[in-house]
């Protein structure tokens with residue numbers, strides 16, 4: 205029997221927790237973090253949830269480091285017991301009332317996955333965004349067992365930015381992160397200090413935004429046990445409750461001053477479009493974006509008028525001015541992005557009413573901000589921010605080779621589809637403008653190559669997914685100016701849900717690949733990456749950075765994009781339209797990259813108009829997208 209929630213949770217009753225700070229310089233650059241099984245209360249009215257956490261907390265401590273001061277972390281795996289998450293696949297996409305099961309609590313008739321339930325605490329820590337030697341990067345296969353420690357050295361030779369560390373185990377990253385294994389990592393540098401930006405509490409506040417769901421007991425009460433639920437139509441989990449720093453819909457008290465928020469979307473798959481409201485009206489003008497994944501922008505930027513979009517693992521450095529507000533004023537942060545996010549616009553003025561069951565967004569609330577008495581201090585924002593980063597000039601790109609890489613959905617007979625990355629074709633170096641558009645390929649269409657056998661034969665279909673949750677690696681740039689490609693919005697309405705199942709093709713067409721709506725920068729390998737693995741700090745980027753970085757890391761998407769000879773075709777450009785090409789100078793005689801240990805197959809079919817592309821050759825260490 206499917207149980208229903210009888211006691212709803214009340215928003216904005218828990219104070220926003222600020223994770224414990226761990227300043228590396230105060231520990232001579234040597235830190236110890238223990239992964240522990242523990243208990244955590246996600247909401248005042250919830251029982252404690254069993255979790256796995258770094259130092260036993262959700263999120264883990266926020267590690268703060270200085271650029272140029274190496275840090276050594278001893279990661280101790282002290283996890284005990286089995287995965288504290290119930291993983292399930294609901295038998296139907298909607299419940300008896302036509303409500304999508306992912307919008308509701310509990311298992312929705314699904315049975316707990318015995319494979320997930322049997323997972324012991326094997327783990328590996330990965331610093332997302334770090335320029336890290338391969339041996340310390342936390343590759344998905346480099347797991348260590350409960351009881352084992354691992355000592356990782358991080359050079360921290362990179363720009364100041366908000367990074368995060370999280371579990372990275374092959375195939376189960378999404379479950380381990382969901383269980384709580386995530387924390388923030390802040391790199392600071394001299395340039396930031398010159399700007400006098402808020403640093404540390406109370407005026408610098410990290411916000412780790414995630415979505416979670418919980419089980420119900422026989423009386424419809426939340427038990428606190430974490431539930432990772434998917435359904436037959438949506439392979440990612442899009443849990444209903446928004447959790448910030450480990451609390452559902454918390455509230456933060458602020459003084460009438462300018463605050464700096466280090467925001468990261470740490471959800472497995474959900475994209476957020478954040479809108480700040482006061483009395484139901486958007487107040488986005490209070491927000492100035494000063495940084496992104498890779499640190500400070502060149503200049504401050506306004507957030508887009510319909511809200512700040514953050515995909516999975518994406519970060520934003522924001523200054524929000526509360527200095528003109530009187531104590532007692534309350535603002536709320538709302539999410540207007542449906543899931544899977546298709547880029548469909550939603551007016552910020554309606555953000556208070558953004559709830560959309562069909563869009564797997566039952567609760568748009570994220571958190572509240574309450575003004576309390578205090579000295580009013582308004583901060584002047586410098587017109588120039590970063591001085592150590594310049595995008596490549598168009599002239600510098602003039603002679604650059606182009607690579608075209610597409611995200612394509614690979615269809616598998618009798619099984620869920622998978623999203624993969626494919627190199628499509630080489631675009632001539634000297635034709636076509638480098639304006640972000642793909643020049644039409646004058647060559648006649650080529651037949652799609654026959655499929656090759658997949659490297660890993662599928663096992664339990666529930667462990668394979670049509671659209672894996674993932675996050676991408678992006679370069680320093682602002683949210684503004686992004687323009688999602690036009691897509692039909694998912695039009696599922698209640699009556700439609702009761703219609704007979706449509707053919708697979710049509711079903712998928714109604715569910716556009718939301719991952720493709722936004723530009724993704726993926727660096728291509730360069731000669732440095734050919735060094736032997738043991739002494740190649742950047743080799744990881746030759747391998748991992750070509751792949752979409754997803755929280756599942758199973759098979760295809762983690763596979764490197766093969767960079768073949770010029771003119772070699774691995775896909776069908778007529779079937780995989782490119783939205784963007786981007787290139788940068790590389791050595792003309794760039795050697796062919798090969799990955800003898802990595803076997804990869806071709807897609808059975810590329811999906812028309814579903815391919816976005818990125819092509820980017822790494823020109824310098826600082827421009828390398830990192831994971």
Ligand SMILES: [Cu+2]
Nearest residue numbers: 332517753831
């Ligand atoms: Cu990551």
